[in-house]
Amino acid sequence: MLLSGFIGLFSETALNVALTPLMGILEVGPTTIQWLTTGYLLVLGILVPVSGMLLQWFTTRQLFTASLLFSIAGTLVAALAGSFEILMVARVLQAVGTALLLPLMFNTILVIFPVEKRGSAMGLIGLVIMFAPASGPSISGLILANLSWNWIFWISLPFFIISIICGLLFLPNISQVTKPKIDVFSIVLSTLGFGGIVYGFSSAGGHGETGGGWSSPIVIVTMAIGILSLVIFSIRQLKVKEPMMDLRAFKYPMFTLGLILIFICMMMMLSSMLILPMYLQQGLAVTALTAGLVLLPGSLLNGFLSPVMGRLFDKFGPKWLVTIGLIVVSVVLFLYTGIKPATPLGMIITLHIFMMIGISMIMMPAQTNGLNQLPPRFYPHGTAIMNTLQQVSGAIGTAVAVSILSAGQTRFLSNVADAENPENILAGFTYGVQHAFIFALVLSLIGLVISFFIKRVKVDGAHSHQGSMH
Template identity: 80%
Template sequence: MNQGSAENQQETKQYKVMPILFAMLLSGFIGLFGETALNVAITPLMGLLQVGPTTIQWLTTGYLLVMGILVPVSGTLLQWFTTRQLFTTSLVFSIAGTIVAAMSPTFEVLMIARLLQAVGTALLLPLMFNTILVIFPVEKRGSAMGLIGLVIMFAPAAGPAISGLILASLSWHFIFWISLPFFVISLIFGLRFLPNISKLTKPKIDVLSIILSTLGFGGIVYGFSSAGGHGESGSGWSSPIVITTLAIGAISLLLFSIRQLRMEQPMIDLRAFRYPMFTIGLVLVFICMMVILSSMLILPMYLQQGMALSALTAGLVMLPGSLLNGFLSPVMGRLFDKFGPKWLVTIGLVVVAAVLFLYTSIHSTTPIAVIVTLHIFMMVGISMIMMPAQTNGLNQLPSHFYPHGTAIMNTLQQVAGAIGTALAVSILSAGQSGYLSRVADPASTTNQLAAFTAGVQNAFVFAMVLAVVGLLCSLFIKRVRVGKQAGQGSAH
């Protein structure tokens, strides 16, 4: 069986790997680009759509919420529907959402469009991971996952920069019009070249597990996102809605976990946590996503509000680091294949922690060149952490755990994004309020700017602490022995 599978893999690699990768990576890139593309357009959109900051936050919160609810179900979907069915469905949702967003006349229509886009991305991400794990042998997986790293890290990082360039001369609708042809091209390539590569086992669908998963992950994402959104008015964490949804989310997740461990065919097999490198990889990816998404929110905000830069300039400041991160991901993949994860991850976390430490003293007169340089170093560090930690963790899993491992990893990335951004915004708001409470004239422009700067510095202290925790975890990472796992991988 192993020999036959190996031959199939060889045939897949010879004839179909590049077009399959192209279809998956292009659609994944545009889908994830959409996750942060509206960040620099948030301020003008409030005026154009006549909504407040807490309402406009829903364009991101709603997106993350759908991802947090749907991605956990993906492990089951991968075992019930063929690769082509899931890929086509995800692209149809993405295309529909993009067209509706591009023509949105009101906030409500744009909100519906964002939810449709999120369904498409939520279906695509786990499918992309699972496909890579099946069509590539273990010894070449680092390079392939490096390309996924390019998509997962570069797309959200480049979102604000690309959007800033678009908004400089076109309306916000063109953020979506420009995305549309790429989705269509991906769909054509997928229909033409993508085979059905996953094995359908059609496990029994446990409705209670789906309900508990939805309440659990949905409650956590919504609670944290709402706290972050309301943080602007200073009432976030004490809001009854936030407390209630976080409590419901936590209790539901506990019940969900107990149920999964007791089932013969769980929706998400939490026994994957028995593999220590998978667990360590997961913790590192979780911390990395919290750091990157909180920084991606705080830094553009400070560049525009604290340093009075335009959306275009703020985007351009972050472009070199984002581009370098994209180019380096495949390079880090090849280095991982050759040397393993230990030194890459540890050095990456040292670099990220050092950059965040320097960001804690950012102020309105900090030279732009310094911010660009720091951002470049941070993105280099991130590229050294994400893919090696992710790939090493997934490599330790036997093949029947692939759908579950990718579902766990992708779900926790969405949860990490919601938690990271919410905590960062809340810490920023608390720092701002604390500073203004200590000055004689809180309404003065000088004190307002100083208060905002203090809040931003506090948010970067939070990110730095996360990076240090990650650094301590990285000391325990070990390379998974390829020989032992290759047989398990090819048996798939």
Template identity: 65%
Template sequence: MNSHCWLQQGLSLFYWAKQIEKREKTHFQEDIRVEATVQGQQKTEEIKFKTLPILISLLLAGFIGMFSETALNVALSDLMNVLNITPSTAQWLTTAYLLTLGILVPISGLLLQWFTTRQLFVAALCFSILGTFLAAVSPNFEFLLTARVVQAMGTALLLPLMFNTILVIIPPAKRGAAMGLIGLVIMVAPAIGPTIAGLLIESLSWHWIFWLSLPFLVIALVCGILFMQNVTKVTKPRIDALSIVLSSLGFGGIVYGFSSAGGTEGWGTPKVIIPIIIGVVALALFVFRQLTMKQPMINMRAFKYPMFVVGVVMVFIAMMVILSSMLILPMYLQQGQGYTAFKAGLLLLPGGLINGLMSPLMGRLFDKYGPKWLVIPGLIIIAVSLWFFSSITATSTVVFVIVLHSALMIGVSMIFMPAQTNGINQLPMELYPDGTAIMNTLQQVAGAIGTALAVSIMTAGTNSFLKGVADPKDPANMLSAFTNGVQNAFIFGMIVSIVGLVVAFFLKRVIVSHQTQSSMH
């Protein structure tokens, strides 16, 4: 059954990529002229991109990378027993992964200008393969933690590379459909991760989560070596060590602090407060330094473009909602309704698959109608779904969960890709690496903040309920308290989506040609 799920996903990726190529053949295989100045004279260099093999290589690798980000979450309970570790220790397997992404993704814009597309792709896949293999053979917690960090290094290189490459090889007017494929990767992989991981744990062992991923990563690497092309010019800008240090402290501190608060630390401990303070101060210094440098590590001028700013806010909100919901809902299905990890994941599978099918469709609708009439209804669907989810109880039916989760996934597909693509489209081509670095970094920060706040609200709601009952240790009262906390967490998600709805009314469609965009600055 697990191999069937993976085969379906692989065929789905191939089908959508093939459909895009067929529909847009005249656009995808047109010659893209890159102007290069050589000894003061203008020369035109012809580059013909083989779009389909490049898309397949990137999307397959990205799919496995995002699958790895969430697949292990459902195995944490099993790992605590097998490796004899506490919940707070097990939480580090997720925290370390997010922390590595938070540190490395911000410097991806610099790496994209220092190394060729092929070099970065091969490096990303080598890190991912090495990390996955080490995880598959891990004998203890320390070994597994190291493997997760190596895995995250590969994902941190791959995600910005995937966005930037598609932005370069596909004209803005046809970019929505291709970005819909990225939406399929980013949303479906985390959605089906718990299902497949739950099945593997039930049938084999947690090691097989990684053994299953390994051959697909090797296939992606071979495809990349054979077909990947260099799509950007290597300019090798000056490396500012202080900017890298401030970026690492800033984003790393914030991700670590919020991740700790979302674990077992609580908000009032030094382990949470100090990293967040250091992160905020370092981030402020980082932004100030970028604005005063001639060659910044991340060009903050991207924020001069209003639709890019709106797109960043939309992506931030979407990631907060989806990642917090994907943490709270499976937790309640297992602890509140008594489902196994596999059954809980299975209930969430239809929503994940629907999201994957909707993403390319939303891409085509975006190309035709723009973002506003997708994002606003999408946020309304999310807000309504979360409002219904706030009434979930231990007796809620399977149909209730599947329908609402599917609606939630449809809403997310209507927001994520259209807002992101519209924002990036407004940037000049020279700011693509910076724009993708900003978007991808803030996605990790949004994930850390969203999950931390959701878990904290859930815990506070649980504790508040228990204080008002005569016997807090009564199992019935404990279940009611947990249910109250989960309901509060969904109300938090609904409020966040309503804030996003207000911002969405400022969306305007960006219409700009590829040629105009490359000359803007």
């Protein structure tokens, strides 16, 4: 599961570096090419919420096999794709595979590991979830420097095939199949709700000339539909006897606090992973590969520290880890708000490393502590809620950050005499970037206040014993 999850999440970001050359090769514009990423995120946003229900309808083996067949089909089609349309279909197939796999991975860990070992196990998932998307741009940058873009997919394919063979040979069924009643109306509402929000935010914060901005009719309509659908969806989930996504999980305070912290964390991390490379390429004029490599040490370290933080969590609980982590991140973001073209590259790398260390201290413990508080019948719902929010927070964080950046830039340039002057353009861009980091700093300070309320979840023996009996 970890291997296939790694390759699935790697391909989520691997194409980002290739988007510019692909526009030329496939003869499409920036607005169209953006769909290779937006479409992928959209499918995840639509399917992940339904995953809680799928986990109760199908066995572990059935879901794992289905997920890998989608991933293999998508990767093969992408490797052979010669036109934009075929590549788009391939991305959708890949996204379906990843969307089925992520919640399955979390749920499996909750079922097979006793509470006192869960931190370390979740740490391994953390390694995959952090490390795969972070290594995507650097690895695919290396592939693109030497081979054609199709090789991004040819290289991923054997790993999926190894995973599915191992899965068919060794994977037992561990989850209970209860087959709850399928509520079609809930599925429609969740699709419109999460789909609308992910699409609305992605369109609002699109890159460069593809960004519709917040005032474009499409953005306003999709956001309105999304928010309205989610409100109706939430009311319905609390009323029906067998909800698709059981929102009563929010009654458990540590689960809710953990969710808020993860939401904040993902927004800070993804917005900085978008803004730093943009600034490095436009402000400091480094190549795409260099920009990818600047972020690599921090991301690698974050991945490798994830299991370590998991073990520390098992030993000491979440409180100290999370609070110290948020203090570190806040200090880094405060320093980033002063970033300028003269800032040495070494300092940017060092700050990024510290930020990623801080984030690894927050994510794992907050997540594991939150899920630990849930009774076993809530596991599929808890993991579905958590994974859905991670997808949504990514779309929201990047959109808001890009909007703040461009608003700051526009405001700066409207106040200078010569807006066409390259020096002023750079200064305006810098001003926008600083403001985007101020937004991230505010988020981390909110997180810091929340972290004071985190307590270690006490799990009674019966609860964990029952878990291991399953």
